[in-house]
Amino acid sequence: MSSKDDLLAQAVENDANYKERLALIRSNDEIDAKLGFVRYTGIQEKKGFLINIQPSELVDEQTKVIVSVVDYFFISDMDERFKISYPFRPYFYIATIDGFEFQVSSYLSKKYGAQTHVEHVEKEDLDLKDHLSGLQKTYIKLSFTSTVELQKVRKDLMPLIRKNTDRIKKESAYADYLARNLGGKGAASSGAEVLDGDILNQIVDIREYDVPFHMRVSIDEKIFVGLWYDVKGVGPNRVPTIKKKDLAFFHAKPKVLAFDIETTKLPLKFPDRESDEIMMISYMVDGRGFLIINREIVSADINAFEYTPKPEYKGEFTVWNEKDETALIRKFFDHFLQVRPNIVVTYNGDFFDWPFVEARAKIRGFNMEREIGFSKDSADEYKSRNCIHMDAFRWVKRDSYLPVGSQNLKAVTKAKLRYDPVEVEPELMCKMAREQPQQLANYSVSDAVSTYYLYMKYVHPFVFALCTIIPLGADDVLRKGSGTLCEALLMVEAFHCNIVFPNKYTGPEETKFSKDGHRVESETYVGGHVEALEAGVFRADIPARFRLQLDALQQLKSEVQETLKKELAREFEVSLDQVVDFDEQCAEVEQAFDGLIAAPTRLENPRIYHLDVGAMYPNIILTNRLQPCAMVNEEICMGCSYNKPDAECKRTMAWEWRGELSEYFYSEVSFSFIKKT
Known part of the structure; x- marks a missing residue:
């Protein structure tokens, strides 16, 4: 047996899911190749616009071990497409009781083997009482070949760390002093020899264990979507090189497809994807319109026509009249692969258009994920590895500042695109398919036109501008909350300033009650405010x-x-x-x-x-609230090297506790009466 066969056999033995992971790698490559993204491994430098990022895995040719990589998807100014698989060791940090770093790291190296790399790093920790003086803390950095190994080790350590943290909280300093000096069984003295079974008891903290892998790589390497890069498939150390290229005024032109569907429905019912059918799919690709008709439902053929509500919103539509729903779905999938869009745009597509297309495709014998690469993820959002799904409704809800009652597509079109779209009563649509098919076709394409131009005018420049500073793909930048985006931005700055990320604050697990006996649902602290100079909307044409x-x-x-x-x-x-x-x-x-x-x-x-001061992202993340872990007290001030009588930071601020209480209802209160004799 050759050495390569030996390595492969050893890799399979060490990884129980090796074959399944290998099959997933091949499947991902096939999906990417359908839209033209083939892994680039050449040594010639290419210029590319980073359009998307995805976590993935790859087999190391030398060791046959599966390693974690991030797939970076690039497009060129000549519509060339390629991807780079960038290998990176995922990691997290652990902290020990002072003096036990070397014993713990030695033990972990022996326990978890060669695939786990252990090193010591000095990081600035904002939880240290005197961190402003330049004091740093020693952390043990555990890095792994893949996220699978990281999750295994993290699963082993997390219960131990929780137990150790709870133990330290319960031990008072005086009890620990007595245990050390009177021979009792207390906390081990710093730097003392301990048995192997007690070494893990010295681990007291874990940091940066919950950072998503692709976000981790983008933070560390400063690789952001929406920028131009010079790329080599293989660098000096057989690792791809990705160098930022300053082309701020050279805009990429990703291919954008915006689609909308019209379905049948029963009277006074919402469309049911198990029984109702798709009768029209209208979509626009880079300003060109297409309409696919289900002639089994629509009574007449539709010829090519134009729908241009305003001169700047052109819509010339090519029409395909297909015999039934099966042919309609087949035509849509085939043309999708022919067009090969980089971005797919919908309006509330996560919860209507994509689920409906997927369900009807399954009934007609198609697998949508195998056909075009789109499927539902754990958050019930439809995404693809290499193609971005931009649900414009998410932008309207978070960033348009339109009132809740004006967030449907027709109202948004009037407010943002400044024209009146075609409107049809939902209960009349099936009747129109039989009696007025051309009018229904006009209505169908009007939604595609609105979705496309709303995205191109507002959503695309906004989201991709944010992508250039936030270490996430466009899918996540569109869907995440403002606080999460601010947190990601702060994580980039913290890493490059050598600051370890603080863990997310979680309140006490036990139920908390107020003084009058009500259960506390949530609590926070309220104090500082940012105020606008004057309320209202000001216009350039009104003095x-x-x-x-x-x-x-x-x-x-x-x-x-x-x-x-x-x-x-x-x-x-x-x-x-x-x-x-x-x-x-x-x-x-x-x-x-x-x-x-x-x-x-x-x-x-x-x-x-x-x-609009309230719209500024730094203000949104604060939300006028202060987390309890950020509150300082006398003990923290006493340990600070800047604690001087004339220190300007020693200002008393009026912070108030605010909590949401669970109210008692009459049905929840039981009474008992004692009869007096």
Whole structure:
């Protein structure tokens, strides 16, 4: 038997799910190849726009061990597609009682074998009382060949760490002192020899164990979706190289497909995907429209037509009249693979369009995941490995600031695209399919046009701009809450400042009751507020009154020359001797200030027409609340090296506890009466 066969046999023996994982790797490669994404392993440098990221696995050619990789999907300016599988060792940190780091790391190395790499790192820990002085904490970094091994070790350690943490909380410092000095069985002294069975009892904390793998790699390597990169399939160490390329003004053109379906339904019922059928699928691909008709339900053939509600929203539609629902679904899947979109757009597609198409495809003998790669994940969201699903309804709910009653597609079209869409009473749609098929076709394509242009005008630039700073794919940036996005942004900054991530705060597991006996459902602290200067919406075409501060204007006028000098050097890198009309420009600015000083009360059209402080992401993550772990007390202040009588941080702030209480209802209260004799 050859050495490669030996390695393969050993890998299979060590991994019980080796064959299943290998089959999944092959399946993923087949799905990616359908849309043109083939793994690039060449040494020539390619320029690519990063469109998507996905966690994956790959077989190491030398050891035959399955390793974790992140698949980065790129498109070029010439519509070339390729993916890079970037290997990376997933990891987390553990902390021990001071003095036991080397004993614990030695024990873990022996216990978990060669696939686990153990090293010591110094990290800044914000939980240390005196971390502002530069004090750092030693953590043990455990890295693994794949996330499967990471999860196994994490599963072993988590119960031990919880038990050790609870034990330390219960032990008072005085009891521990007596145990050490009087020979009792207390906490082991720092650096003392302990038995192997007691070594794991010295592990007291675990950090960064819940960071998703693809997010972990993007944070560490600073690889973000929505940017251009120079890519090599194999670098000096047989690892792909991905280097950021500064092409800020060179926009990529991903292929976008926006679709909508029309279905049959029973009177006064919501469409049932088990019994109702798809009668139309309308979609737009890069501004070109397509409509597929189910002629088993629609009474007449539909010819090609144009639906252009406004000159800037063009919609010329090619129509295919198919004999039944099976042919309709087959045509949609075939054209999907022919077009090979990078982004699929729907409106509430996670909960209607995709589930309906999937169910009807299954009934007609198709497997949607094998056909086009889309399937439902654990969060009931429809996603694909290489194609992004952008549900525009998620953007409307989180970022459009439209009221709840105005978040359906027709209302959003009126508010954002500024035209009146075609509207049809749902109860009349099946009747129209028989009696007015052309009018129903107009209605169907109007939804596709609205979805496509809403996405292109608002959702696409917004989401992909966020992707350039947040270590997540576009699917997650669209769907995650604002607080989660802020947390991801802070994680990037924390890692590159060598700060270990704090664990998410969780309240006490035991039920808490208020003084009057009510059960506390949730609690927080309320205090600091961010306030807008003035409530309301300001428009550039409506004059507003301004009252200017004379002292501020005088100060700005006196600093004109110094300010312009600094800005010339900082922004334009121009020295003063290179400017020929510096004094004239300064005099012009000073003259403008004189005009403002002469008339400080003004009625003018504002330049900023909408100032919404509540929409700023840093403010959203705070939500005017302070987590209990961020509250400082006298003990923390005493351990701080900045604890001085004149310290400006020693300000008493009015924080209040706020809790939601469970109310008692009459049906939940039982009474007992004692008869008096």
